[in-house]
Amino acid sequence: MDFSSARHAILNVVKGMRAGDVPQLLHWMKTTSDFDEFTSNNKDIILRSIAEDLRHSLPTTAMISSEHLALQKLHEQTKPTLHVDAFLYDDDCFDSLCEKGEMSRNYCLTCGSHRTAPLEFISHSFSLTEVKFLYEHVLPDLTGKVVVDVGSRLGAVLFGGYFYSSASEIYGVEMNTEFCQLQETVVEKYQLFDRIKVLNADICTQAPLLKNADVVIMNNVFEYFLDRSEQARCWKFINENVRKKGSLLVTVPSLEKSLSELQVDIPLNQWVEAIPLHYDVFLEGNDREALEEICLYRIL
Numbered sequence: 251m252d253f254s255s256a257r258h259a260i261l262n263v264v265k266g267m268r269a270g271d272v273p274q275l276l277h278w279m280k281t282t283s284d285f286d287e288f289t290s291n292n293k294d295i296i297l298r299s300i301a302e303d304l305r306h307s308l309p310t311t312a313m314i315s316s317e318h319l320a321l322q323k324l325h326e327q328t329k330p331t332l333h334v335d336a337f338l339y340d341d342d343c344f345d346s347l348c349e350k351g352e353m354s355r356n357y358c359l360t361c362g363s364h365r366t367a368p369l370e371f372i373s374h375s376f377s378l379t380e381v382k383f384l385y386e387h388v389l390p391d392l393t394g395k396v397v398v399d400v401g402s403r404l405g406a407v408l409f410g411g412y413f414y415s416s417a418s419e420i421y422g423v424e425m426n427t428e429f430c431q432l433q434e435t436v437v438e439k440y441q442l443f444d445r446i447k448v449l450n451a452d453i454c455t456q457a458p459l460l461k462n463a464d465v466v467i468m469n470n471v472f473e474y475f476l477d478r479s480e481q482a483r484c485w486k487f488i489n490e491n492v493r494k495k496g497s498l499l500v501t502v503p504s505l506e507k508s509l510s511e512l513q514v515d516i517p518l519n520q521w522v523e524a525i526p527l528h529y530d531v532f533l534e535g536n537d538r539e540a541l542e543e544i545c546l547y548r549i550l
């Protein structure tokens with residue numbers, strides 16, 4: 251049934267009702283969650299459409315030449331590593347690229363031979379599954395809350411926040427100008443500017459924003475993009491400014507792991523309390539592994 255026939259059918263149902271019951275039906279239609287399954291499907295479709303738009307604006311590596319340090323760090327990995335952006339390429343998408351020969355799961359051990367070994371993969375974005383898990387299972391109801399994504403890159407966390415939460419203000423802070431322009435293009439095209447703001451800045455210039463945030467999200471922000479002394483400086487700044495009592499901090503990986511190799515003294519037990527998460531909602535192998543990296547803390 252197309253839209254016009256469905257609309258006609260609904261109006262006929264209303265017209266055929268006992269007049270006294272019509273207000274009750276209209277109230278139910280305005281307030282019920284019975285339609286959620288249809289609207290949430292629609293949200294998935296919009297996010298997939300955003301990912302498709304972004305895929306067309308980027309090379310398959312989803313990295314850009316101005317990311318000098320990130321590209322260098324990728325080449326320095328001990329095992330051959332490929333960047334596959336999990337927001338842009340879900341498993342089906344990745345498989346179809348492999349079939350077309352545009353990507354590979356393996357690398358050649360002896361160039362030209364059939365001896366191959368699996369590549370390591372890194373994603374610099376959350377996948378759609380991770381974004382949904384974040385907003386539907388990790389975070390509480392965000393009605394009226396301010397969310398800050400530190401290092402927003404392609405905007406997966408911002409767009410997810412728009413469609414899967416009721417946060418009133420969603421800020422992305424990204425130091426790379428080209429990625430900010432891409433996020434802005436999406437915000438403009440999908441008319442998301444009532445709740446999303448993209449700031450092209452180093453997070454260390456954004457003290458008031460961090461101080462006011464109810465939720466701060468940090469997905470692998472610094473490790474691949476800054477040298478160790480810069481990472482330490484940024485973490486110190488985060489520690490000094492994410493201080494709103496009761497606010498929430500989401501990190502990937504855990505704070506302990508992020509800070510373990512840096513020369514920075516942050517007494518975690520005086521700053522945050524870890525909140526255990528239940529990963530049982532997703533029992534699948536790969537997804538589960540990625541989800542288990544997500545950690546939630548409450549600021550003391």
Ligand SMILES: C[S@@+](CC[C@H](N)C(=O)[O-])C[C@H]1O[C@@H](n2cnc3c(N)ncnc32)[C@H](O)[C@@H]1O
Pocket residue numbers: 337373374375376399400401402403404405406407423424425426429451452453454469470471472475476484
């Ligand atoms: C791994 S990506 C995270 C992407 C996004 N938050 C997500 O989860 O999909 C990290 C991003 O942080 C940015 N970044 C690194 N250090 C930063 C800083 N000091 N200030 C702002 N952005 C930074 C990088 O340019 C990179 O795009």
